Amino acid sequence: MDERDRKEEAAVTLEFAVHSHPSPASEATRQEILEDPGFGQHFTDHMVSIDWTRGDAQHGLQSGGTWHNARVEPFAPLTLSPAAAVFHYAQEVFEGLKAYRHADGSVWTFRPRMNAARMNRSAKRLALPELPEDDFLESLRALVSTDVSWVPDAEGQSLYLRPFMIATEEFLGVRPSNQVSYHVIASPAGNYFGGDLKPVSIWVSRELARAGHGGTGAAKFGGNYAASLAAQLEASSHGCDQVLFIDPVRDNAVEELGGMNVFFVFKDGSLVTPELTGTILDGVTRSSILQLGRDRGLTVTERTVTLDEWRDGVASGEITEVFACGTAAVITPIGTLVDGEDAFDSPTITPGDSIALDIRRELLALQTGHGDDRHGWLYRLA
Structure with a gap:
């Protein structure tokens, strides 16, 4: 439309x-x-x-x-x-x-x-x-x-x-x-994170949640962000830039970061993001990335992605890119994920061979008047 x-x-x-x-x-x-x-x-x-x-x-x-x-x-x-x-x-x-x-x-x-x-x-x-x-x-x-x-x-x-x-x-x-x-x-x-674009490190919050089922997670409500701050402090104390919230009721399904949605690119070129369940914010940038992915002929899917799938997919090479998105940050690669004593790196996103960075360039070109609207x-x- x-x-x-x-x-x-x-x-x-x-x-x-x-x-x-x-x-x-x-x-x-x-x-x-x-x-x-x-x-x-x-x-x-x-x-x-x-x-x-x-x-x-x-x-x-x-x-x-x-x-x-x-x-x-x-x-x-x-x-x-x-x-x-x-x-x-x-x-x-x-x-x-x-x-x-x-x-x-x-x-x-x-x-x-x-x-x-x-x-x-x-x-x-x-x-x-x-x-x-x-x-x-x-x-x-x-x-x-x-x-x-x-x-x-x-x-x-x-x-x-x-x-x-x-x-x-x-x-x-x-x-x-x-x-x-x-x-x-x-x-x-x-630039939201300051300086050049670089991967952000993520701390997995196991004890704290930003929203619950039937709550205000789908609303852009200050209380959701206030609920994320203690977890963000926990992330910072472990040397991480951002915090990831998961849903333990759904096999530790990935939800979102403290203020950004999460995306995965798979080896077959498909683009996947967690579906909206009422606890995840329906981001404007998220919606735009989904559409730009479809425009490129990618298979675009909104579904449950568990923490185990993320870890195993990176290890097997099935997941080739992981990134976060939001109005302020636009698109930012996710690097290291720290889950308690466990830590692993998502694949390095390199210019010229990255769906995430290609979509980021297209999105910024659109917003600044240099692209085809x-x-x-x-x-x-x-």
């Missing part, structure tokens, strides 16, 4: 007021940041905010609640009551996507309707209101067009966009919040 959209065709229901920052970063400061932005360390001058209030007669709102007061405003701390529901019951969700500057100076993002749809699925799971997809897209466009000078143009750089929704009602009862706010902030970004995945923001 063609996902290319045009603003004039969008059914935007909100009008965004723009309140310019009275003292934005100087050009010199901005250029210094863009020289070496890192990841998630610096933020643009503005942010988007939209309020939601559950309907009642007093406010004359619809019974289901209404989004209102959409605005672009100076990036600044949020003012919330200590009794705000988000602090006590973790009622929040978020998204992550990137904006890229193309050669002609225009700025585009990649498959944002998938992010909008996933955010609404996450919101539904956390009993938060859904934001219409076109208003989600317009919130991105409103912020990026205001802070367009913050979009880097160096190779491998982008503007990372972080939409998020939080429960703000001042109330300690255990029920869905009657007041919610949605925001978008933006941060110039370089045959699926209409690009969406112009500025």
